[in-house]
Amino acid sequence: MNSKDLYLRLLRYVRPYRRMFALSILGTTAAAATEPLIPALIQPLLDGSFVAKDPHSIRLMPLLMVAVFIVRGITSFIGTLAMSWIAHQVVTDLRDALFARLLSLPTRYFDDHSAGSLLSRLTYDVSQVMTATTQALVALVKDGLSVIGLLGWMLYLNWKLSLLVLLITPGITIIMRLVSHRLRRLSRELQELMGGLTHVIDEVLQGHKVIKIFGGQDYERQRFHRVNNRVRQFNLKLAAASEASGPLVQLLAIIALGAVIYFASLQSAADQITVGGFVSLFGAMAMLLTPIKRLTKVNEQLQRGLAAAETIFALLDEPPEPDRGIRAIGRARGEVRFHAVSHRYRDDGGEVLHQLELDVRPGETIALVGPSGGGKTTLMSLLPRFYEPESGDILLDGVPIRELRLAELRANIAYVSQDIVLFNDTVAANIAYGAGFQVGEDDILKAAESAHAMEFIRELPQGLHTLIGENGARLSGGQRQRLAIARALLKNAPILILDEATSALDTQSERKVQQALDALRQGRTAFIIAHRLSTIESADRIVVLDCGHIVESGTHDELLACGGLYASLYQIQTHS
CATH class of the missing domain: 3.40.50.300 (P-loop containing nucleotide triphosphate hydrolases)
Structure with a gap:
């Protein structure tokens, strides 16, 4: 199942909470809409207050700035809290569904799968899905809309200079695609290791008397350390893959920013752009770096969540114990x-x-x-x-x-x-x-x-x-x-x-x-x-x-x- 199908299936669990989801998207969208308003207010603030010395702009612009940040804070709080509520509901529903599926599975399935790996799916894997349905989704909507809004304002101010920013898009796309494949693979392997870690813990808890009587503490300690150390190594690999994408994307953005500053300076010298317009454009570009950075970080959460969703849906798709019988017998005689x-x-x-x-x-x-x-x-x-x-x-x-x-x-x-x-x-x-x-x-x-x-x-x-x-x-x-x-x-x-x-x-x-x-x-x-x-x-x-x-x-x-x-x-x- 590809990433799109996985995420769409995951979003089916959001459907019963569509009103809360709509409230969350509305709040997140409103918060994202305030992002381009900030550089948009900078232009009249500088040109009207400091250049033209307009008394109306001097009084109005600070009030508008305060109002924008108040609206931004309220809408962001509503959107994030509503999405967090949905995520916990989805996790509860997934755990209920997984537990119900476990109760319906045939005995042979439990013969082939350790208790530790199944416990890991209900605990670790589901928690990874929660990050994909909360922080990841909020960041995708909020930061995605912020990037679109800021780019739109930049194009409105000066489309020629803004095109320089759009030139880095293919490079960012290639980096994100390469990193996504590695993150998904590492996340799958980490989930298997977490299942093995839970399995070792479960065996020690169940067999603590045998371990003590046969002096197996050192052996079990070494066995746990090996698995635990492998988990550490894979977490480090995940962190390295995730962190590597951020600086690369930011480097491309800084290169584009440097080019914009250079050509904007040439335009300013030719009186083709005002001071307020230049600062507003520069501010919008600087503000782009933060949501872009968050979007690269959210890729890790998203890939972890999708890798977890694969194992969760694999369990949910396991055929239940066959029960094709249609006859009733009541209380049997016992023959x-x-x-x-x-x-x-x-x-x-x-x-x-x-x-x-x-x-x-x-x-x-x-x-x-x-x-x-x-x-x-x-x-x-x-x-x-x-x-x-x-x-x-x-x-x-x-x-x-x-x-x-x-x-x-x-x-x-x-x-x-x-x-x-x-x-x-x-x-x-x-x-x-x-x-x-x-x-x-x-x-x-x-x-x-x-x-x-x-x-x-x-x-x-x-x-x-x-x-x-x-x-x-x-x-x-x-x-x-x-x-x-x-x-x-x-x-x-x-x-x-x-x-x-x-x-x-x-x-x-x-x-x-x-x-x-x-x-x-x-x-x-x-x-x-x-x-x-x-x-x-x-x-x-x-x-x-x-x-x-x-x-x-x-x-x-x-x-x-x-x-x-x-x-x-x-x-x-x-x-x-």
Whole structure:
């Protein structure tokens, strides 16, 4: 997308605030209109007051000068403030749109992009866009109109001398074009580096315990310094590219100014120009330098903003999670069938699942076991459509899940993963998350009791209303896991996916939670992924996966009697 299309798309976000935008443009235009008035008043001030000694000019000209500066100050304040208001609104809208897009993106997108780079887009990149929609736009309108107005006055005074100024326009255009390309490229690379910097910070914040226990402080400090130093280098390159254009443009302007002064002196000697006209022309040319300088500086802001807009719109243009289903199912009975399901995560990668067949009756508890990398978690990720299978069908109550709306499908599934995710909110809010917050405190209490979580919740300073910190940092691993189980209990879905749901519990807590899970499984279809085989002995059926294939299936006793892979795994665990 070229610069024009990018900026026009960016301005679409200004459209809802067009009245404020019109006020800003009106104020900025009025402020810009006062620029040529200043040299225009100089001519009658000098010729009338000092040369002709006209008493009317002596009284009037100072008052007009004061009036011009008052109008200039008021209109400039209104225009700049209104544009700043619009810019903050646009940034808010862009952040809202980016956040909404992130919520709708498929799981695969998050597999391919680091959290740091995505955070950088919502923070650093959006702030760069703000400069393009405020300072850059105000400078383009105000300084652009000032340059046009001053040139117009100069042409009116003496068109022959003014043409000398216009001769430098091609040189300025070439300089600006060359600098723009370099600034855009450097800005893109700087944005990538800022994403890398945020990624390093995010990893350190998430893994601070691992860093401390393994003594990785020096390594992380060096890693951060390398990225941080690269950011410094690119900021310096940006500054050099931006600053280089200013002196070059000003040099051309000074050359033109020198030529004007020389030829104006010749005209003055021949009485072809008055003193007031000469000073007015010279003043207009001198005043041209300031807006021209600002226009060269605004190029950096503009190119940074456009480079940021590229990455922002690239994210906004990412296709959302496919949801082509049109069928509703209500509350499912819980019959699940995997028919010839194959899956791979990358086109050039090996198959994680291969032509897998599995029929599950409503209310049946299926335990999925096997060596790591066998496909257990992948299989369960396909059921709620976190990923789409490469081939085959998954059916819920006889209906292919790809024909169901995602909201309908996922409303029938409760999920507890081994990687517990809690929010920096109260205990009650984290549990109520399972029912979309549409529950009362009594329901929350019941779910917490069933998950044996009230034992520690009662001891918290504010009970259910205690803030638990980022990802439950103020709780133990077992406490966090019980809150996640309470959240799943409250959802009361007909299908349960439990991925190592009791892995972080001590023996006593595990026994209590296991009892709650046994009660919860009654009348529901449950899938239990477990490495601790002692926790799934009571499952209706145990399915053993290895290298993407189902190699064994049966009850605990049946599989032990077969003496296959399950029996080997069980023997290893019980004798270790």
